[in-house]
Amino acid sequence: MKQDVYKKVTDTLLAALEAGTRPWMQPWNAEHVAGKINRPLRHNGQPYAGINVLMLWMEATAKGYTAPIWMTYNQAKELGAHVKKDEHGSLVVYANTFTKTATNKETGEDEDQEIPFMKPYTVFNVEQIEGLPAHYYATATPPILSQAERNARMEAFFTATQADIRHTGNRAFYAIGPDYVQMPPFEFFKDPESYYATLAHECTHWTRHPSRLDRDMGRKKWGDAGYAMEELVAEIGSAFLCAELGLTPEVREDHAAYIENWLTVLKGDKKAIFTAASHAQKAADFLLSLQPAPDPEPDAERAPAIGPAPAAVAEDPAEIPPDRGGISQSSPPSTGARNPERAEGGSVLSFPDRGPWGKAAYRGNCSGHVYRALFERLRPQVFTDPTVGSGTSVEVARSMGIEAYGLDLHSGFNIIGQRILEAVGKPSDLVISHPPYHNIIVYSGQVWGQEPHPDDLSRCATEEEFMDKLILAMKNQRNATKPGGYYGTLIGDVRKNGQYSSYQADLIARCPKQELRAVLIKEQFNITSNQKTYPLSLPRIMHEYLILWQKPHAVTVPTPPRSDPQSALFPL
Structure with missing residues (x-):
């Protein structure tokens, strides 16, 4: 029974x-x-x-x-x-x-x-x-x-x-x-x-x-x-x-x-x-x-965390509770730190398994443990993902008691042509995107839908168009962020035909320098390139970057009426 x-x-x-x-x-x-x-x-x-x-x-x-x-x-x-x-x-x-x-x-x-x-x-x-x-x-x-x-x-x-x-x-x-x-x-x-x-x-x-x-x-x-x-x-x-x-x-x-x-x-x-x-x-x-971030301690004086490295123990997905997280190989209990560079755990995120959140229906969705680690550091009250894909980020947020909103092309929202703030109806403490890359995995008309979408980032004609639209998306995210809140994106670099394109470097160069707060490195696992052979002997790209900016406290963000209350929200 x-x-x-x-x-x-x-x-x-x-x-x-x-x-x-x-x-x-x-x-x-x-x-x-x-x-x-x-x-x-x-x-x-x-x-x-x-x-x-x-x-x-x-x-x-x-x-x-x-x-x-x-x-x-x-x-x-x-x-x-x-x-x-x-x-x-x-x-x-x-x-x-x-x-x-x-x-x-x-x-x-x-x-x-x-x-x-x-x-x-x-x-x-x-x-x-x-x-x-x-x-x-x-x-x-x-x-x-x-x-x-x-x-x-x-x-x-x-x-x-x-x-x-x-x-x-x-x-x-x-x-x-x-x-x-x-x-x-x-x-x-x-x-x-x-x-x-x-x-x-x-x-x-x-x-x-x-x-x-x-x-x-x-x-x-x-x-x-x-x-x-x-x-x-x-x-x-x-x-x-x-x-x-x-x-x-x-x-x-x-x-x-x-x-x-x-x-x-x-x-x-x-x-x-x-x-x-x-x-x-x-x-x-x-x-x-609401507490200020604690001052960082020298590594030599830092007390050891209780327990071994999380990676040392494989967990049965059925036994992973919603409030499980991991930031590094020795993550101590949360201290309430709000700034990522002052939180315990360092700047490398490494999670081989997806965890129990989301689905793999939309390729590119990262491990739910990555979002879990980020939420543990920043403790947002309201979170929005404007490129939510299969919903991993929103599932993780809601399992932690965070008010969360997911938007995407497949749910009727266009990050280039529609305002995130109007779709959600309120500013967020944290707005993070994981957009499709230019000409890597074609999204609209292939992964989702029957026809190509004109503002699908994966279908841009050139890398210049891709970067211009990505900047528009970042401005949209910044506008939807509360003063003092964080906005950011998960993006990597690509190499095609021997040509290396550093999307993260281009993005950092074109976004407000004074607002940049952290660049975290996320290891990639189970990627298709592992099964392929390439003529070059250069190291394969096996990481992405989680880039975080903080909106200044002096900026005032209005709370507009919801223009289209349900159609654009990811139905989780």
Whole structure:
């Protein structure tokens, strides 16, 4: 019989709540983290997200695990280790969507429909596994800070959010109308940690404002389902935030009343906790995204990441969750860095497999791990791909909780002749394209459609025309980007008949020099040239460039009405 994942997870949470405990308030006594909350990590050091965090926290508490690292049976096996006899794994889930083509009964036309699915899989804590490299079992040593240093760090974090925080009265709350957080004076709290944990809770509420995450859970009055859901989001979101900040979440005085409200909501909707955890993760990520990028550390002083190189362990695609990512061979957990050149991981992207995202129907779509790595670095709230192809980038973005839009010739959008900003209806934090190359793989009339399209970049008569149109596309992307946001493209070089053309160099030369922020090298795998023989002995081109520019903060971008609300949007 097919397992009902929603019911199983919800029933586990209900049992904990009915016992008078909050599952997200339990695993702080781990020896590995000196009494502080810790996010569960994958074998490669990447943190889990959303509902998987709650599920693994509950498992760690129930079974007494103190190590934060989890992996699948196959991952352990490929590391030369084995799961101990009679050990049972823990459930986590992989949530995504697939596209199904169906006939519209009213129009008689075929339409793509987005079908969500959730797949459970099993992981084991490293304490259940023997034979792993020693660093998997190492006890983390948190930095020793004075109380003054900790307070200064917390103050800097919440100041960077630019939230309006007022200190008065004896109640802590967020007022959405006037948009401010009220906190009792610092001296009213039993200790600084209680103050900052409470502030984390209220700032999680602060993210719901329409100008931020625009989260509306249907709240009407105290105690109703919408109120209970928003409080659940704030509770879980602040726990996620405390995991990043090294805080212990605060137990509220109205503990019992809130638990009663949550029980009512969870018993009425087995998917409610999944929704709440998703919104909570978005809220925590939003607050982290507001932080300035950390100063780079010298390589010799940089602490080693937990776990081996991701490339060292082959993963079963069925076991790759949506919040898996990789930037380099030793990617540490995300620190909230927003600038690519300051993010951990370096400037080389190397992912041999496509991952579980998108389809190979449109050649040229790169590995979904590339987009995943980019989103981990830049943390966009709104992402647009104006040459989306089979939809890989949009699938990855949505699996990470990012609002994403995909446009393409095959969905009725022309990046040369139509404005991205008008098609989407709002500016984006990140606009990335992966356009077809000139005269390499012919797109319109071959890969897609019956007739050549006049603005198809792959059908330009000359390289000069191709580059001129590519510049128009980049201007279109820049116009669709928020001030301070990033725009860019994934493009490489070509060699035909011995003649080498450096598209990336030409593009960089013609785009605003003062806005260039990063050039990442992406290795190419499974390319057709590997099966061909060439007369020249020169090295084959086996890489592309992901080029990023940043739009200046001083530029004002209007938000126009959507001119054609649906026809141009990729139907994922």
